[in-house]
Amino acid sequence: MKWPTSVPIRQLALIFISSALVLMSLVGGFALHEMRGISRDLMHTNQAAARAELATAVEQLSNRIKTQAEMLARWDETRQQLAVPEYYAYWRNQRVYESSMLSRFAHIALYDQSDALLAAPNPKNSFPAKLPTEVSPHFPTSWLRNEAGSVVLYYAFPVYSDGRRLALIGHGLIRLNYMAELLNQSNFRFTDPASIKLKLQPGASLPTADLLDKTSFNARVSPEQMRFQAVFSRALLALLVLLVLTALLGFIAHNRLLVRPLRQLSEDIDAMRQGRFEPVPDQASPMQVSELENIRHSLFDYQVQLRELHGSMEHQNREFRSQARHDVLTDCYNRRAYEEDWARLREEVKAVPQGVAFLLFDCDRFKSINDTYGHEKGDRVLTLIADALVMALRANDRLYRLGGDEFAAILLRTTPAQARQIAQRCQSLLNAKKFSDIGINEPISISIGIAFCEADQINHIDELPKQADIAMYTAKQPGRNRVALFGDDVERASQTLVASRETSAVFQALATPGMIEMHYQPIHSLPGLEIKYYEALARIRHHNTLILPEAFLPVVSTRRLETGFDLAVLQQVDLDLSSKQLQAGVGVAINLTAQSISQPEIVSYLLELSRHNTRHPLMIEIAETSLITQVAEASAYLDLLRTAQYRIAMDDFGTGHSPLRYLADLPVDVIKFDISLIRKLEESSRGAQVVADFARMMISTGYSLTAEGVETEAALRLVEDLGFAHVQGFLLAHPLPLEQLVAHLATAKSGDAQPD
Template identity: 30%
Template sequence: MAPTTFLIIPTSLIYWIALSSHWGSYRQSCSMAIRPGPLSFSLFTTLFVFLFLVLLFTLGNLTYLQFKKLDDKFREAGELSAAAEIELALTEAIGLSEDKTFRLAAWEEVRQQLDNSTFYSYWYRYRAKNNEFVTAYNLDVAIYDIQGRVLAPIDTSLLPSVIDTQNPGYAIQVRESEPLILVVTPVVDPVSGKTQGYLATLSRLFTIFNSLSHFNYIDRNSIRITIEEADGLTSQALLEHIEYRLTGDPYAEAIKPLIKESLLQLAATALILTLIIFPLAAWLLNRPILQLSKQIDMLQSSPHTPIIQERVKPLFIKELDKIQSSLYAYHNKLSQAHTTLDQKNQELDDLAQHDPLTGVMNRRAFDAYWREVNDVFKHSTNEICLILFDINHFKALNDTYGHHTGDEILIAIAQTINSILHNREQLFRLSGDEFATILIGISPRKAMQIAKQCHLAITNYPFDKLGINEPVRISIGLADTSTDRDENINALQWQADVAIHFAKRPGYSSIVHFKPELAENARGLFSSKTHSAVYEAVTKGTGLVMHYQSIVDLEDGKPQYFEALVRIVHDGQLIMPSHIFPLVEARSLDQDLDFHVIEKTVSDLQEGRIPSNTGVSINISAPTIVENELVNRLAAFKPFMDNYKLLIEVTETALITQLQTARKNLETLRNMGFSIALDDFGSGYSSLRYLGAMPVDVVKFDITLTRLVDDRANNLILNHLAKMITESGHLLVAEGIETAQIAEQITKLGFRYGQGYYYGRPARKIAKSASRQDNANYSAKS
């Protein structure tokens, strides 16, 4: 045990006793006006530290280290002697075994057996181990001919039936942690000097080992082998696997009482010094440290309160006073930093909740405010009205006059509506051309007046200054809680959607206030249950499932891949796309839906719902195809690319909105291993333009083009169109094949793949027979 062990226990005990006790009282001896210079802590501690180090380390450590070195030298000498002793014993044992084997090989009976091995078995049983050359440690003896084969096989023999005659000598084996020595020596004719054969012996090495050697440094009973099985070891290799204990060193044993006595004396000295020095040091240090601790507690209770350092009482120890001053300076800087950070956080929060183009609140702010309105509605009788504003034909204006003019229209309309709303009423931009405001405590009649004022102000706005020749109009939908207060307030959103839907229709006013009869006329599209179910599924993935429809090879009718089609399960029934997408587009939830479709399709691949060695295609909407996040989301398909062909289907509309961004993302996806399919070809704008400009591999003819095969006048046009696209390197897929006659005609036109009810309706479960081994290559490069 080191001397410091004796010192730590009493030192720590007395130190903490001193700190936990109240030793007198300290009074400030100078006034607040005169701040005395603090004394150096070293003046109080130098003498004590010096005496402590001199007495303890000189008397204790040096003594102990000298004894430790002496003990180490004894042990080191013992280990070297033991290693030499064990090596010598092993060498002697190997030499004895070899000598016994050489003498046995010179025995005349051995040469006789080589001359005539007829009675070798008898000789082995009755003579081989019963002669003057064989001792108790010999386990087995065998004679081998000149080719190294044993003269006759013996069932009980421990030696091999064939030996290597090129390298006679010895080899060490280990069997069940017991070392055995195998010695092979040639049997030489004493007259001719020629080798007649070979003799091999197998002996217990440790038995020879113990019979020869007397160990002075090693405990004979502790010798053991650390391995259980081994072959072909040398003596040096065996030494690495021998373990043993050293015998006790009488010199070291004699020194230990002296060391113990010295350490006890040193410990007694340390205890006496500790009892004297540390209470005195604790009395000097305890009071200022307690004062500093109380000040830290005060800072923790008032973290944002600045400290006037000139009013703080000084500490008489220089180092502690410096700590106190630094602590207060740091506290003041930290308090200032917190104040600045709070201001920056408020600025960031404002930026996060405002639309950067128009300056009004954004969709994120609307959702947060809508949750607050829900809480108000539960505990208040105030009327709540939701007003939606939608710019008529904004996309056409944007395409005609350019994005810059479109931005100017949005800014002008936002400013105009904001000028009419009261200060406590916020305007929100929900999507590209849709705005909303929430009125609280205003009657339906007053809300209608505000809507009319907004409509009139926008109608009279001088948009011609922006270079716009046609009038810019808006449609307004209103919904309030006066219709049915018992209904959930979330119903206002779908009610306002219904109202603005009719405001856009011919024969209705541009401002429509929701009435129950409007919902009856649009029950299939805007029912409250459908709206809630779709919104829940699209935003959270609840109830959203994927159905799959096969795309088949028109030559053999076998599925090549499957198109993922979205459905929503609600109350045990399916909500179809005709009810899903209008609400998704109205609420600008395209991206949310697409990302959930990606997650669901990946999950189905993981569960094995889609047959291996086929493929799957997913539809990506226009707003999502230009998002950088899309590439990150689709990376989840990478583990399946070896067993599945993966396609991304985009419509012409998706390519028109932001052509360059769409092209960049699609090229990235192609490099990742996806194929790109142009969906609904022929239903949109200038379709042929995108075949050359965009990275498209597969062209899917819209159902309207597929049905032209029955029209002779248009059949020729369809034929030439299909031929031109095929020759350009694209694969053709025909949608909407519902009869065998259409399938036959489409095949003749050069289409390779087809899709439609004739081959199967979309289903959640895919038949096992849908899998095929000869998966097609959908790349345009093939």
């Protein structure tokens, strides 16, 4: 179901009011349902009370009949009538009532010892001539009988000659109009007397024990309950009518006070958007929402102010755009401006063909200058180079700083000869700069690569940056001029570089997952030689040949592929760790170039890779020989990675240009002494003492030391005596592919399990 993106306010009001009415209807229905439930509960309570009341009345009547029978059985006149029944009729018809022995609804008859009626029965009352056989001789017996639609209660009782109940002289039988006596003696509160009926067929008899079960009745309806139901129903109906009227009035007020002003406000905003908004004079109205009117007037005031500020904002936007396209250090155009201009120029020259030259500039030996004199002097050198290049270019040409010490320029409507002349002028102006004024005494030079595209070959313009890059690196080769124009001789020379086995292998490895193969060399702890880490070493498998780092790393560095190559290495390590073939608890050390550690995509992947830290502690090794051009940024990224439980190691320590400076500026946990320093320890010279003293100093300052390239037992003893924490080298283990390493560990484990 697709919901509408916008709903008119009137429709919202209708929905709200309808929802409120539905909700209140549900509440009213629920209240009515609850009221009916309460009424049912009250009816059940009244029915139970009526049944209890009826049971009590029946029990009281039975007890009264029993009492009357006991009194008659002990009455001397009753015994006298059984002995001498001369006045029996008088006694039966008058005497028993005068003595209050029976009620007016009851009659009595006496039976002699032979169970025969003493005298003819009263015509008004039909007593049986013989006492029924079910009457017990010595115990009272009672039953009910439906006689001609009237329920009659019979109660038979024995009569003895004396109080000791020794001689039975006859029986008495009380006949009672049961329903008349029951209704006469009881004042029913919960039971409706008119509804009391006994379910007894004409001529049938019923024991008194089953009397209550055969009696049907109805409970009285409580007047309070009837009044409550009536009042509640009227109140509920009045509430519903009030809600409907309130909803109607609310809709009318909402439409008058909100919908109309908001619609007018919406029309005013649309007019503002189209630039034709004019203030509407105030209209007399009995009711207005002051906040909405204030908004409408404020919007008009803002529109006027926006028109006034529009001109200055356009000027500021132009300035901001200009700043966003300029390099902060050199004030020339930055890479963003280069990418935008290059995309635009390619379309322009394809529409209007013309000769285009692409010049690529690179400072020679800038790494050594930066390491020797520091970043502040290095930045000053870049500024002077940019000034010289801008002065050498033509008035309409732009200089772009692509990154680091690399600059570029795009020349339109030119020829190869003019492009070479401009490049040579750049070198001449740079040579005229006095770098000694900033404390640099050695010469500063640049290598320039030029690529040219003729007007009739403009479809190949996209290849100019790559061709200029090849020409620039050709210009850096020994024996070459510092300016190289891409052509047949440069192309032939570059083909040797580009088509070499190592170069081809590097590019294929970056494009083909799985060609980069990780070999793992154990790093052992001292003392004890327990495996604590594996160093992940990259190899390239090219046509079944294993290419080692010393062969392909120069290509990676020359082609500036460090970030892409390191990303491929991280992906392969991720796959290996995800396979969970390495034993848990052993860490993995990953080699990265210093250039990559400042790249956000590398840091982001490392943070994702940190999920393996729970199974394999991870360590990053940064080669000390690499140039770190952005120390502060690299330090910030390394601090971030340390919070993700990475350890940071300085690799190949002792082979670079400024090791102490990097140790002071970067958050390093581990220092890995290069094989050259380990071999120096084995010599009997002053250099061995310097290395040993330096190692002790590093340990005392809190660094953990690892000895690389340990190949002899003597070297192992030396580094252990000096206090090195870890050691690796061919003496202990060679790097192995993951499958071979796992198989080797399994074999070693099974060998340890064999009995001696």
